[in-house]
Amino acid sequence: MPYLLNQAADVTSRSFEGAYKDRYGMLRTEWRVLFHLGRYGAMTAKEICGRARMHKTKVSRAVRALEEKRFLERQTRSDDRRHEMLSLTPTGARVFRDLVKEAQRFDTALMAEFSAEEAAQMRALLIRLAQL
Amino acid sequence: MPYLLNQAADVTSRSFEGAYKDRYGMLRTEWRVLFHLGRYGAMTAKEICGRARMHKTKVSRAVRALEEKRFLERQTRSDDRRHEMLSLTPTGARVFRDLVKEAQRFDTALMAEFSAEEAAQMRALLIRLAQL
């Protein structure tokens, strides 16, 4: 089962990779961070680690890369200067919207191979699996 | 969807990782090569690339590692000396059987979270996805 999941994840991820890589020179980790900030609003790196199940070093590096691209900004929180609130810049938000649109297109195309019920069930099962 | 698949693949793969890593000091790539040889019999590195969707350098390095562990042997084919038939040694076959048993246990435990139909459907859907 892990093997099947990896195969499926690999095949689908690779076909979508071009969207963020070719257009914006982003890595997968960067796209994931951008996605979480766009989808759920400003948060700290730590929170991204938790939500996206990414290791903090990966997040740290992705944040720096996105910052250099001017896609996000950090703001040290005044009440606890260890925390840095991360938020998308207008440019970052624009990129996010563009890529989300692309992702939806991609997902629709992918799911065209399956019936609506199959797609829904698949999604539900994967969510349960990912939460184990 | 790729994101969900990756999450699920990551979670499940990591829990099984210990089986081959801790006991036999194998990498995931090595386990995959060993698995294909054990499951489908002797074949060339090229064939493994195709079946397992792995890049040839990954396969090449995994084969060398497995050879050093005495889990597999190579035999240059006499009709075309570019080809090397890879096959498991008795030790390799034993390791394969052990890990397959472990994998089945793992899979059973994983699927205990789901009904039999759900598990079957999931498997079928993933196979279709992986073949896109």
Place this chain on the structure above:
DNA sequence: GGTTGTTAGTTACAAAAGCAACTACTACGA
């Protein structure tokens, strides 16, 4: 106020993956 422990995030170093150039071999046509 200073020591101790804890947390957010970074950095340095090691392991692994990806890519492109390479070797060794075969096939085929001039």
Place this chain on the structure above:
DNA sequence: TCGTAGTAGTTGCTTTTGTAACTAACAACC
């Protein structure tokens, strides 16, 4: 038989990931 092209597999170099040690900031306790 020579030259060209193509294939199986390896090696060297670069990029990315993982791990562990680190810095900076805070909190709590004495």
